[in-house]
Amino acid sequence: MPRYNPATIEPKWQAFWEEHGTFAVPRLPDGDKLYVLDMFPYPSGDGLHVGHPEGYTATDIVCRAARMQGKSVVHPMGFDAFGLPAEEHAIKTGEHPRIQTEKNIATFRRQLKSLGFSYDWQREIATTDVEYFRWTQWIFLQIYDTWFDAETQRGRPISELPIPAEVKAQGLDAVRAYQDERRLAFQSHAPVNWCPALGTVLANEEVIDGKSERGGHPVERRPLRQWMLRITAYADRLEKDLDDLDWHEGIKALQRNWIGRSTGAEVDFYIGNTHLAPGDSPGAKWGEARAKCGLPEKPGDDVLRIYTTRPDTLFGATYMVIAPEHRLVERLTTADNKAAVKKYCDTAAAKSDLDRTELAKEKTGVFTGSYAINPVNGEAIPIWIADYVLISYGTGAIMAVPAHDERDFEFAQQFGIEIKPVVQPGDHVPRDEAAQILAGAQVYTEPGVAVNSGDFDGLATAEFKQKITAWLADRGLGRQAVNYKLRDWLFSRQRFWGEPFPILHELNSDNQPTGRIRTVPADQLPVDLPHLEDYKPHGRPEPPLDKAPDEWLYPVIDGVRYKRETNTMPQWAGSCWYYLRFLDPRNETAAIDPEIEKAWMPIDLYVGGAEHAVLHLLYARFWHKVLFDRGVVSTPEPFQKLVNQGMILGENNEKMSKSRGNVINPDEVVKEYGADALRLYEMFMGPLEATKPWSMEGVNGVYNFLGRVWRLIVDDKADALALHGSVTNAEPGEDDLRATHRCIKAVTEDLASLSFNTAIARMMELTNHFTKAEVRPKSCLESLVLLLSPFAPHLAEELWSILGHVDSLAYEPWPLYDEALLVEAMKEYPVQINGKVRSKIQVAADADQAAVLAAAKADPRIAELIEGKRLVKEIVVPGRLVNLVAK
RNA sequence: GGCCGAGUGGCGGAAUUGGCAGACGCUCUGGACUUAAAAUCCAGUGGGGGGCAACCCCCGUGCGGGUUCGAGUCCCGCCUCGGCUACCA
Numbered sequence: 024m025p026r027y028n029p030a031t032i033e034p035k036w037q038a039f040w041e042e043h044g045t046f047a048v049p050r051l052p053d054g055d056k057l058y059v060l061d062m063f064p065y066p067s068g069d070g071l072h073v074g075h076p077e078g079y080t081a082t083d084i085v086c087r088a089a090r091m092q093g094k095s096v097v098h099p100m101g102f103d104a105f106g107l108p109a110e111e112h113a114i115k116t117g118e119h120p121r122i123q124t125e126k127n128i129a130t131f132r133r134q135l136k137s138l139g140f141s142y143d144w145q146r147e148i149a150t151t152d153v154e155y156f157r158w159t160q161w162i163f164l165q166i167y168d169t170w171f172d173a174e175t176q177r178g179r180p181i182s183e184l185p186i187p188a189e190v191k192a193q194g195l196d197a198v199r200a201y202q203d204e205r206r207l208a209f210q211s212h213a214p215v216n217w218c219p220a221l222g223t224v225l226a227n228e229e230v231i232d233g234k235s236e237r238g239g240h241p242v243e244r245r246p247l248r249q250w251m252l253r254i255t256a257y258a259d260r261l262e263k264d265l266d267d268l269d270w271h272e273g274i275k276a277l278q279r280n281w282i283g284r285s286t287g288a289e290v291d292f293y294i295g296n297t298h299l300a301p302g303d304s305p306g307a308k309w310g311e312a313r314a315k316c317g318l319p320e321k322p323g324d325d326v327l328r329i330y331t332t333r334p335d336t337l338f339g340a341t342y343m344v345i346a347p348e349h350r351l352v353e354r355l356t357t358a359d360n361k362a363a364v365k366k367y368c369d370t371a372a373a374k375s376d377l378d379r380t381e382l383a384k385e386k387t388g389v390f391t392g393s394y395a396i397n398p399v400n401g402e403a404i405p406i407w408i409a410d411y412v413l414i415s416y417g418t419g420a421i422m423a424v425p426a427h428d429e430r431d432f433e434f435a436q437q438f439g440i441e442i443k444p445v446v447q448p449g450d451h452v453p454r455d456e457a458a459q460i461l462a463g464a465q466v467y468t469e470p471g472v473a474v475n476s477g478d479f480d481g482l483a484t485a486e487f488k489q490k491i492t493a494w495l496a497d498r499g500l501g502r503q504a505v506n507y508k509l510r511d512w513l514f515s516r517q518r519f520w521g522e523p524f525p526i527l528h529e530l531n532s533d534n535q536p537t538g539r540i541r542t543v544p545a546d547q548l549p550v551d552l553p554h555l556e557d558y559k560p561h562g563r564p565e566p567p568l569d570k571a572p573d574e575w576l577y578p579v580i581d582g583v584r585y586k587r588e589t590n591t592m593p594q595w596a597g598s599c600w601y602y603l604r605f606l607d608p609r610n611e612t613a614a615i616d617p618e619i620e621k622a623w624m625p626i627d628l629y630v631g632g633a634e635h636a637v638l639h640l641l642y643a644r645f646w647h648k649v650l651f652d653r654g655v656v657s658t659p660e661p662f663q664k665l666v667n668q669g670m671i672l673g674e675n676n677e678k679m680s681k682s683r684g685n686v687i688n689p690d691e692v693v694k695e696y697g698a699d700a701l702r703l704y705e706m707f708m709g710p711l712e713a714t715k716p717w718s719m720e721g722v723n724g725v726y727n728f729l730g731r732v733w734r735l736i737v738d739d740k741a742d743a744l745a746l747h748g749s750v751t752n753a754e755p756g757e758d759d760l761r762a763t764h765r766c767i768k769a770v771t772e773d774l775a776s777l778s779f780n781t782a783i784a785r786m787m788e789l790t791n792h793f794t795k796a797e798v799r800p801k802s803c804l805e806s807l808v809l810l811l812s813p814f815a816p817h818l819a820e821e822l823w824s825i826l827g828h829v830d831s832l833a834y835e836p837w838p839l840y841d842e843a844l845l846v847e848a849m850k851e852y853p854v855q856i857n858g859k860v861r862s863k864i865q866v867a868a869d870a871d872q873a874a875v876l877a878a879a880k881a882d883p884r885i886a887e888l889i890e891g892k893r894l895v896k897e898i899v900v901p902g903r904l905v906n907l908v909a910k
Numbered sequence: 911g912g913c914c915g916a917g918u919g920g921c922g923g924a925a926u927u928g929g930c931a932g933a934c935g936c937u938c939u940g941g942a943c944u945u946a947a948a949a950u951c952c953a954g955u956g957g958g959g960g961g962c963a964a965c966c967c968c969c970g971u972g973c974g975g976g977u978u979c980g981a982g983u984c985c986c987g988c989c990u991c992g993g994c995u996a997c998c999a
Contacts, residue, residue, distance in 0.1 A: 026949095271914095273914045277914075285998075416998045416999075430997050433997090506999090507998085637994085670992095708922065709922065712915095715922070721935070725935080728935080734950080780934085784924075784933065785933095787934055855980075898979055903929050904930065906980060
């Protein structure tokens with residue numbers, strides 16, 4: 024009884040492919056290349072999730088079909104293997120994180136192989152491989168060695184950075200400092216979540232409500248020396264280059280939003296050298312001086328520089344706000360406000376970003392006691408401190424215009440500050456509402472026409488913005504400015520299990536850092552992680568590598584003692600360039616051979632979850648652009664086409680999670696139904712990009728389909744493996760050919776648009792067609808098997824061999840369809856009267872419109888229905904339908 | 911609050927982009943085969959109504975309007991659900 028038995032045929036073909044190196048890819052493409060990439064997984068201890076095979080099957084289908092269509096396809100897989108869980112396991116057990124990581128990778132590899140994906144496993148890499156992160160470190164050195172030339176909008180070697188004469192005159196250290204300030208990788212102090220009870224620094228996700236996720240211990244924010252990458256320098260290019268990418272508009276919008284470019288003006292408000300009081304003015308001298316020398320590059324201590332996107336509302340500014348971390352806080356606070364201000368700033372410092380934004384519904388703030396002079400009207404307005412202004416955006420200070428900004432409005436209402444409307448709403452605003460706005464009782468943030476704005480009254484918002492910006496620039500009081508929501512990338516972590524930085528800090532004779540740093544030369548990479556006795560926290564905020572043995576931690580070069588950088592890189596680092604290494608995974612002299620890079624890049628199709636739509640894709644694009652500027656890669660963008668697979672929900676339509684108990688294990692599905700059924704089901708569920716619920720009955724459904732295909736070709740009632748009796752070498756009939764060629768056309772087209780679900784439906788139709796047929800022409804069955812092979816490769820290979828072929832079908836030419844065979848002699852037209860189908864007629868396929876119309880009117884039922892009525896309109900849509908409008 | 915996406919039978923989903931709504935599959939029902947069951951094969955399966963019958967009629971794509979000979983598809987106004995994001999001045 025040769026039944027369809029995936030449990031025997033699947034391992035058999037997997038072994039065959041492996042033995043024969045069926046999917047091994049040559050160094051360079053042979054003919055048209057296709058680079059299809061999956062987002063490589065993080066090998067968690069839980070093993071593969073059913074979400075993984077969704078995208079992986081989609082790309083596998085594309086690759087298998089492309090090979091049959093003669094393309095040279097590279098389709099690699101690897102592992103994003105650094106990460107917290109392995110380190111936590113190490114802390115508990117004392118076992119090196121690498122051991123756990125490798126176990127997990129082994130599980131993932133086994134699971135992936137059991138699904139029959141056509142990866143070139145020779146190219147497998149893990150970000151944790153020393154030979155891989157050697158080149159991650161090398162790329163860091165490239166970034167470190169680069170400064171961004173704003174003029175040409177390009178990253179250039181630091182050696183090409185022009186050094187101003189006055190800097191040069193101050194000596195070598197000054198030059199170094201000047202360069203270091205401009206490198207794309209630089210050091211800075213940034214707060215971390217320090218948990219004294221756990222003796223370790225926590226990631227943001229590990230902090231909930233200001234307490235540690237584990238144990239609920241208090242967490243404080245502490246500034247620590249960190250590495251930053253200057254991604255903001257590339258913000259404009261990262262935004263602009265999205266235009267030419269073949270990505271879903273929604274994802275592009277997400278990235279644009281994240282970059283968050285805004286244009287406005289920076290404006291200086293005079294604050295004097297002491298504390299200004301109401302009624303004070305800067306005096307004519309200051310204004311004259313400014314008009315002469317223009318706006319200084321950096322604001323001095325006598326002004327408060329703010330950023331606004333609405334310079335047209337300057338006349339409506341009734342107070343100022345600076346962030347609690349602003350450098351002028353102390354300077355601006357008058358004696359009698361000191362205590363309150365200190366208390367407020369201390370509280371703000373303890374709050375996490377989350378507390379300051381999401382959870383804080385009510386606005387808070389404190390008055391400094393001093394005033395600033397509005398440059399447009401000379402009015403002195405109070406300066407407040409409030410944490411709704413972020414130090415990390417713009418200048419960390421704003422002018423508040425409560426009449427035309429919701430946040431300022433809320434704040435002003437709360438603290439009883441004047442609300443002064445300066446924008447007359449547009450005509451779309453109802454009259455009573457406009458009156459409310461002009462009375463300062465309601466906020467209005469849209470454009471309109473200026474009022475209460477001196478000589479500028481009557482200007483439309485857009486025009487006013489331009490005029491006032493020019494006015495300010497003329498007087499040295501302000502300038503046009505651009506800002507981004509995007510922040511520089513905090514690139515260091517206080518963790519063990521990550522890539523070490525190839526950086527050394529010089530020490531003086533007292534073992535204190537001198538501030539000078541040097542890099543580990545490229546030819547001395549990799550910097551491997553040291554051996555540790557155990558992985559337990561050492562109880563200081565410094566990274567765990569601080570407890571590395573001295574031989575590792577303190578190298579001596581040319582008689583100078585250094586301390587290694589002990590921060591490690593974040594998990595994002597490894598995934599920023601893995602797609603390059605896949606092309607040349609064993610290269611020992613370069614990250615990638617330029618010849619190989621030119622031949623295969625860019626990636627033609629990149630498939631992965633939407634959860635990486637912002638960070639991973641932005642970071643990788645940023646690295647790629649730096650590498651492009653430095654001549655390492657030849658394309659400005661890595662991922663030409665991107666598709667985000669949808670989420671798979673549990674059977675109950677909820678997210679899959681252990682706690683809900685609705686997690687589906689792919690191993691179980693493979694065991695019960697086979698890999699082909701799992702693959703086919705995941706593709707049949709619905710569109711790749713849609714969120715859709717799992718259904719075991721659905722899996723059973725496609726499993727039945729595969730069984731039907733099997734029985735179409737194999738006689739499952741025979742004692743031994745034999746072709747079904749109705750399989751024949753005879754020439755196929757017209758109906759068979761039409762059905763087959765329609766299927767070829769549909770599947771080919773659906774594949775091109777990644778519409779796998781409908782492609783499968785078409786193959787089901789063809790299977791139904793031949794199941795009913797008493798004679799099944801072999802040539803048609805072969806076409807079906809080839810069409811099915813990218814989806815259910817094991818079954819297809821088995822049937823292909825049963826049909827008498829010796830070789831794998833992996834490189835068999837893709838079936839072609841003949842347009843001439845698709846058309847029928849007769850065509851059925853529905854005939855509508857007043858838009859409702861009343862009859863159907865058979866007409867010769869090549870009949871002209873008049874003939875179709877005549878046939879429609881001649882139809883007995885139609886004739887009866889239009890009898891005695893007047894035909895107002897007669898519509899014939901060629902190839903579609905007839906509609907008669909009768910009265 | 912903002913951005914994006916989606917609402918079609920009992921369920922997952924189709925619909926050449928303005929042209930027969932419900933392809934394909936699941937579920938369910940009936941039949942064939944069988945001593946019986948499973949498996950398999952065949953047929954039916956949006957709702958309501960009429961007819962002995964082949965058939966016929968009405969309603970129907972979240973809701974309300976509109977454009978059109980014709981709307982799931984386009985326009986206007988809502989409702990619901992999901993994802994991402996969140997004081998970015």
